[in-house]
Amino acid sequence: MGYRLGMDFSLPEELLALQETVRRLAQDKIRPRAREIDLTGEYPEDIFDEFRRADLLGLCIPSEYGGSGAGITGLTIAIEEVTKYSNVLGLMLLLTRLPTGPIMIAGSEEQKQRYLPGIASGTKRSSFCLSEPGAGSDVVGMQTRATPDPDVPGGYILNGAKSWISGGMQADWFTVFAKTGDPASRHHRDISGFLVDASSPGVSRPRTDHKMGVKGIDTAEIVFEDVHVGPENVLGGGFSLAMQSLNAMRPIVAARAIGLAEGALMYATEYVKSRKAFNQTIADFQGIQWEIAKCATEIEAARLLTYRAAWLADQGKFSREYVPFLSMSKYYASEVAVRASGLAVQLLGAAGYMEDHPTEQYYRDARQLTIVEGTSQVQLGLIGKGVLAHDLWWD
Numbered sequence: 001m002g003y004r005l006g007m008d009f010s011l012p013e014e015l016l017a018l019q020e021t022v023r024r025l026a027q028d029k030i031r032p033r034a035r036e037i038d039l040t041g042e043y044p045e046d047i048f049d050e051f052r053r054a055d056l057l058g059l060c061i062p063s064e065y066g067g068s069g070a071g072i073t074g075l076t077i078a079i080e081e082v083t084k085y086s087n088v089l090g091l092m093l094l095l096t097r098l099p100t101g102p103i104m105i106a107g108s109e110e111q112k113q114r115y116l117p118g119i120a121s122g123t124k125r126s127s128f129c130l131s132e133p134g135a136g137s138d139v140v141g142m143q144t145r146a147t148p149d150p151d152v153p154g155g156y157i158l159n160g161a162k163s164w165i166s167g168g169m170q171a172d173w174f175t176v177f178a179k180t181g182d183p184a185s186r187h188h189r190d191i192s193g194f195l196v197d198a199s200s201p202g203v204s205r206p207r208t209d210h211k212m213g214v215k216g217i218d219t220a221e222i223v224f225e226d227v228h229v230g231p232e233n234v235l236g237g238g239f240s241l242a243m244q245s246l247n248a249m250r251p252i253v254a255a256r257a258i259g260l261a262e263g264a265l266m267y268a269t270e271y272v273k274s275r276k277a278f279n280q281t282i283a284d285f286q287g288i289q290w291e292i293a294k295c296a297t298e299i300e301a302a303r304l305l306t307y308r309a310a311w312l313a314d315q316g317k318f319s320r321e322y323v324p325f326l327s328m329s330k331y332y333a334s335e336v337a338v339r340a341s342g343l344a345v346q347l348l349g350a351a352g353y354m355e356d357h358p359t360e361q362y363y364r365d366a367r368q369l370t371i372v373e374g375t376s377q378v379q380l381g382l383i384g385k386g387v388l389a390h391d392l393w394w395d
């Protein structure tokens with residue numbers, strides 16, 4: 001029997017306070033910068049500093065490792081606020097959890113002490129290296145290889161290349177998944193996690209990608225050539241660690257999607273109230289009101305899925321039997337973001353297509369969300385399997 005639906009919809013006082021703080025910061029600091037970051041594509045160091053000063057970089061990190069312990073729910077709420085104006089800055093906050101998640105799940109006490117406080121304080125940044133040019137959805141198809149180091153018991157030597165790594169150029173260290181057995185093997189146990197300092201000999205970052213959106217934090221290729229990883233930096237965990245880490249991330253990616261959808265719909269709604277046509281405002285047309293109503297309903301449905309998924313993940317419920325609930329949030333919210341931003345472009349007409357308004361940026365940025373951390377098709381596959389297995393069932 002899978003998870004049973006609960007009914008408490010109230011947010012605790014401290015999360016309401018966090019929401020209010022981040023909302024103010026987003027309106028004052030992020031809204032005025034969002035377009036410029038998109039146009040220049042330059043890493044927004046100033047906003048990283050704002051996040052650091054506001055103590056937002058350690059939201060998901062427990063207090064014993066220097067974080068504020070607001071959990072995945074806290075991070076979800078913060079990202080929703082930020083992404084109303086900037087998807088890439090939502091990504092900046094997401095990157096405090098994506099590479100640290102495997103450490104929080106499977107790391108040793110020593111690894112937690114060494115890697116988590118730097119992320120919480122903003123003195124270090126990191127990236128999550130899973131995808132490869134030939135292996136995105138098909139994680140088990142990865143070819144990056146970790147062979148035992150003949151000179152260091154328990155150590156490994158890494159060889160391979162990872163692609164599209166968000167924040168790879170700024171990262172001080174990487175969480176890397178590699179095959180410890182034959183690269184042709186599809187055994188789940190032949191995959192292992194490693195913590196690799198970016199300054200290690202043999203690590204290089206030869207190129208960044210030219211992206212459609214989410215500009216300001218590059219995706220990079222990260223190459224590992226005979227990179228020695230000591231036993232103290234082996235996470236282990238197998239394929240299941242990679243999957244559990246991603247399962248716990250579903251609400252956090254979904255938060256970027258609901259924030260973006262809310263921002264796009266709010267912008268378009270204000271516009272149609274002032275735009276005149278046929279001797280009335282565009283907002284006076286019932287056809288327009290219905291589009292707004294349908295989109296608002298979808299956003300609220302996505303929010304509920306997202307908050308529930310965050311709540312589950314915070315209770316450590318991100319193993320296989322919770323996958324449908326977690327994947328649903330990411331799948332549905334990211335599809336809603338694409339629809340909402342598409343509607344926003346449409347509601348503004350020609351103006352919505354031009355750079356004078358943020359709608360075209362919302363639309364480009366939203367397209368990333370149905371691809372990253374498990375495409376919509378991959379999420380549907382996971383949800384479908386969960387229903388077939390009765391992890392999600394209604395009697």
Ligand SMILES: Cc1cc2nc3c(=O)[nH]c(=O)nc-3n(C[C@H](O)[C@H](O)[C@H](O)COP(=O)(O)OP(=O)(O)OC[C@H]3O[C@@H](n4cnc5c(N)ncnc54)[C@H](O)[C@@H]3O)c2cc1C
Pocket residue numbers: 127128129130131133134135136137138163164165166167211214219368371372373374375376377378381
């Ligand atoms: C902007 C950006 C940032 C990224 N950041 C990171 C990062 O930080 N770290 C990282 O490791 N990776 C990152 N990625 C990579 C991302 O996780 C992969 O792109 C994603 O997992 C999909 O893999 P793929 O691109 O190889 O697509 P493919 O796996 O080649 O899929 C192509 C198409 O086939 C479909 N498909 C694949 N398998 C199935 C199936 N079983 N059933 C039905 N349809 C299927 C997919 O849904 C998709 O539509 C990033 C990608 C982007 C675009």
